[in-house]
Amino acid sequence: MPAYEPVLLARINKPNSGKLEGYRADGGYATIERALKEKQPIDVITQVKDAGLRGRGGAGFPCGLKWTFLPKDHPGPIYLCVNADESEPCTYNNRILMEKDPHQVLEGIMLACYAIRSQKAFYYVRYEYGDSFRSLQAAIDELYAAKLLGQNILGSGFNLDIVLHRGAGAYICGEETGLIESLEGKRAWPRIKPPFPAIEGAFRKPTIVNNVETLACVTQIMKRGIDWFKSLGVPPDPKNPRDAGSYGPKLYTLAGHVEKPVCVEVPMGITLRDLVEKHGGGVWKGRKAKAVNPGGLSMGFVDVNAPLKGEDGKTEYDIPLDFNGPGRVGCLGLGTAAVTVIDDQTSxxxxxxxxxxxxxxxxxxxxxxxxxxxxxxxxxxxxxxxxxxxxxxxxxxxxxxxxxxxxxxxxxxxxxxxxxxxxxxxxxxxxxxxxxxxxxxxxxxxxxxxxxxxxx
The missing domain is CATH 1.20.1440.230 (NADH-ubiquinone oxidoreductase 51kDa subunit, iron-sulphur binding domain)
Structure with missing residues (x-):
């Protein structure tokens, strides 16, 4: 099998990777231009839905399906809130995208807003992410200067404004209704649901909340197609009618007691062992792993020495990192795919x-x-x-x-x-x-x- 070639992180090491000129030279914004000329909003929704994209922020809810929850024929306004309040401990995949390739995410925002008929997006960025905020603001300013944001974008009649908003410095702002409350200038207390944000969200208007990495995937799905996206990852488990599959590329972050803390992009479903040993250089100082968080602290712990039920010769260290894998060993889920390793000499x-x-x-x-x-x-x-x-x-x-x-x-x-x-x-x-x-x-x-x- 040929080595996987990253797409979400393909540009991050290029000189001036965050600049509009470099992004357009690599084909950037051609996808939104083509969508505005050739596709109706429902076509974009259908393509994302059929690709099987699930939200990368933690819950793994199908992205295209969420978009369909908006009220039909609503007079507007309809809002998109971009959840960049990346506060789950040891998670930094969104930060990499915002700092190194902000235009990829911004194009995803434009595609999403066109699909859901939104003319305003609020980009909610974690307060502590100063570099991300400055990188994004510079990129947004470039788009307005190039008339790729504002009124009548690319002569299509599509209007869109993106408002960058700095977070309130609290973990709870990453919960979508807490984010909305904070955006409205209030204390970030999550709301009782229903109504869900798609019905009554920001400023009591229909609102879609999507994660940064999810929107980067929207760009790639619209650029490369459904077949490409579904060729990566893990198909649905035929024994589990509730499994929607774990398709596409995924950004995993490695932290804790590893030789090389790193953010890597691989197809969904890589095993925990392979991620740590092959991409993180193994456990530091020649020690052995004892426990691992498979997706942020809130997901719980994997015991790397415990036998994996139904898998002879394997342990919990061998679980696949897809939306179902961590649940097989009692963890809450994949979460943000932030893997934190704890060595055998740590209490x-x-x-x-x-x-x-x-x-x-x-x-x-x-x-x-x-x-x-x-x-x-x-x-x-x-x-x-x-x-x-x-x-x-x-x-x-x-x-x-x-x-x-x-x-x-x-x-x-x-x-x-x-x-x-x-x-x-x-x-x-x-x-x-x-x-x-x-x-x-x-x-x-x-x-x-x-x-x-x-x-x-």
């Missing part, structure tokens, strides 16, 4: 405390189970790392993790699911390590370092 107690600290801090506080539950989990894991834990603490943590979130029906958004999943999977898969630490009363390495620092 899972320290890891879990760090995770709980993040989610407790980032909970917006609107829902009592999430606000209180994340706080409880932090207090208990803090007690564990100080060597003061009790065996029953482990069952309490699992119970709290099981009881908070959308899936048990106790919260408005999925932040608490993401807070509970790493707790549940860490304890269930590494319980012996937690129990041994409780039995010995040993403080974690992190707690010892804090004590040592306090003594000086």
């Amino acid at each position: 899972m107690i320290d890891v879990l405390h760090n995770v709980c600290q993040f989610f407790s801090h980032e909970s917006c506080g609107q829902c009592t189970p999430c606000r209180e539950g994340t706080g409880w989990m932090l207090k208990i894991t803090d007690r564990l790392r100080r060597g003061l834990g009790r065996k029953e603490d482990l069952d309490i943590l699992i119970d709290v993790g099981d009881r908070i979130g959308i899936m048990p029906g106790t919260t408005i958004c999925g932040l608490s699911d993401g807070a509970g999943w790493p707790v549940k999977t860490a304890i269930r898969k590494f319980r012996a390590e937690f129990e041994a630490a409780i039995k010995s009363g040993a403080k974690s390495k992190y707690a010892k370092s804090l004590a040592l620092a306090g003594s000086h």
Whole structure:
């Protein structure tokens, strides 16, 4: 099989890759020009839908299907919100696209807006992404100067304005209705659904929210076609009628205890082992992997030494990184495909405390189970790392993790699911390590370092 040639990242190492001149020299904006001349909006929707593109932001919902949820014959305005609030820990695939090839995403925005009959797009960028914001603003300014944005684009009668908006510096702004609330100038508290944003979104108008990488894929689907896109990735599982397949290229980020933290593009379905060993150079310092997050902290943990059910000779380290693979081993899903490796010399107690600290801090506080539950989990894991834990603490943590979130029906958004999943999977898969630490009363390495620092 020939080596895969990247398309989403094809231009990032070119000189001035973010400039309009270079993008157009590589065929940029020819796709939107052709679509405006030759296709109706419904044709674009149909092509994206038939390609099987699923959202790259975390949930994996079919992109073209989402576009069809807009009310028919709505007088407008209809809005597109671009979710670039990339705040899932260890995720940076959107940042690479925004900084290095912003026009690829902007062309995807134009195609999406044409498809859904939107004349205004809000590009919501994570506050901490200063370089991304400046790169995007320069690219948008170039488009207005070239009359590729604004009124009567390319003489087609299509009008579009793109507004760049800096985020509010909170993880919850990545939840689509939290993003919309923040965009409207309010506190980023997620909304109760229904109504869903496609019916009543930004400024109470129909709104589609799409992720940065998803829109880059829209550009490539419209440029290269359905057959190309579906030739990559994993087809639907015939035994699972709910599986929509995992088609196309995917950006995976590697972080944690690897020799080479990197963002790589490969077809969906690469195994976790191959991603770490072949693209990340393996685990650092000659050590071995113990646990891995397959798609951001909120997806939970893979135990690389645990046997993979139904696969002789394989472990959880061999799961495919498609939309179904992580779920086979009890993880929440593929998420953002941000792979974080934890080596065999790192305490899972320290890891879990760090995770709980993040989610407790980032909970917006609107829902009592999430606000209180994340706080409880932090207090208990803090007690564990100080060597003061009790065996029953482990069952309490699992119970709290099981009881908070959308899936048990106790919260408005999925932040608490993401807070509970790493707790549940860490304890269930590494319980012996937690129990041994409780039995010995040993403080974690992190707690010892804090004590040592306090003594000086």
